[in-house]
Amino acid sequence: MSCSTEEQHESLEAVTISFNDLKSGKDLSTKIEEAFGFDGLGLILIKDYPEFQEKRENILRAIRQFALLKDDTKEKYAVPQAHYSFGWSHGKEKMKNGIPDFAKGSYYARPHADVVTEDE
Numbered sequence: 001m002s003c004s005t006e007e008q009h010e011s012l013e014a015v016t017i018s019f020n021d022l023k024s025g026k027d028l029s030t031k032i033e034e035a036f037g038f039d040g041l042g043l044i045l046i047k048d049y050p051e052f053q054e055k056r057e058n059i060l061r062a063i064r065q066f067a068l069l070k071d072d073t074k075e076k077y078a079v080p081q082a083h084y085s086f087g088w089s090h091g092k093e094k095m096k097n098g099i100p101d102f103a104k105g106s107y108y109a110r111p112h113a114d115v116v117t118e119d120e
Helices: 019-024 029-036 052-067 071-075
Strands: 015-018 044-047 087-090 105-108
Touching: 015 019, 015 029, 019 044, 029 044, 052 105, 071 087
Parallel strands: 015 044
Antiparallel strands: 087 105
C-alpha cells in the first residue's frame, strides 16, 4: 500500500511577520529560525506592508511599459555583476545541456522601492 505525498510529509506553513514588527526592531530571531531552520520552508511572508496594493499596481503597469521597450534599451537594465539576480535577464539562465532560456524574460525588482525611470 503506497502513501500519497501529503501523507508522507506533514504540511509546512510559511512564517509570517508583520512589517510593523520588523520596523519596530522587535526580536524576531525565533521566527527567523522557524523559517530558515532545518525544518523551515526557507521563506518569510511580510504582512501589513503600507500601501502595498498601490505599489503592486504601479509595478504591474511598469512591467508592461518595460516589456514594450526595444531590446537594446532593456539590456541597459541587465546587471551581470549581480549574476542577473536583479534587473533584466533574458537568455542568461541555462537549461539542460547549457542551452540558454530565450522563452521568457525576467525583471527582478523590488516593487516597494523601484520606480519607473524617465528612460525612453
